[in-house]
Amino acid sequence: MTAQRACGVGDVAVSSAVRVELDGVAIAIVKDSAGDIHAIGDTCTHGEISLSEGFVEDDAIECWAHGSQFELRTGKPKNLPAYEPVPVFPVTIDGDDVLVDVQNPVKL
Template identity: 90%
Template sequence: MTAQRACGVDDVSVSSAVMVELDGIAVAIVKDSAGDIHAIGDTCTHGEISLSEGFVEGDTIECWAHGSQFELRTGTPKNLPAFEPVPVFPVTIDGDDVLVDVQNPLIND
């Protein structure tokens, strides 16, 4: 795994997201309502909108512009207008650091 530091664990609050750029890729680091941390592509596949500016509820993030929700574990859109998934990246927690591997995205379901 070619993971690199994206942010600190405490940099992301529960039910929120922050955007980081790793190897030129915009990534949303998201802490869901259970406190689990996810890394997904930050750009909505419908309207080129930053997902990290959206709303986190349960295990989804919603694009603020048009309301498409994406599952944090798979990147799969749950509703229209988006129909293409966003990439999901492996996350490792190393002490207080969130490490993300943008070179080996997980396969979308």
């Protein structure tokens, strides 16, 4: 795995997201309502909007502009207007570091 540090665990509050860029790829690091950390592509597939500026509820993040929700584990949209998924990246927690492998997106 070619994981690299994206942020610290404490940099992301529960039910929120932060935007990072790794190897030129915009990533949303999201902590869901259960406290699990996910890494997904930060750009909504419907409107080129940053998902990290959206709303996190349970296991999904919602684009603030058009309301599409994306599942954090699969990247699949839960509702329209988006119909294309966002990429999901492997996450490893190493101490206080959130490591993300942008070279090997999860294949679902």
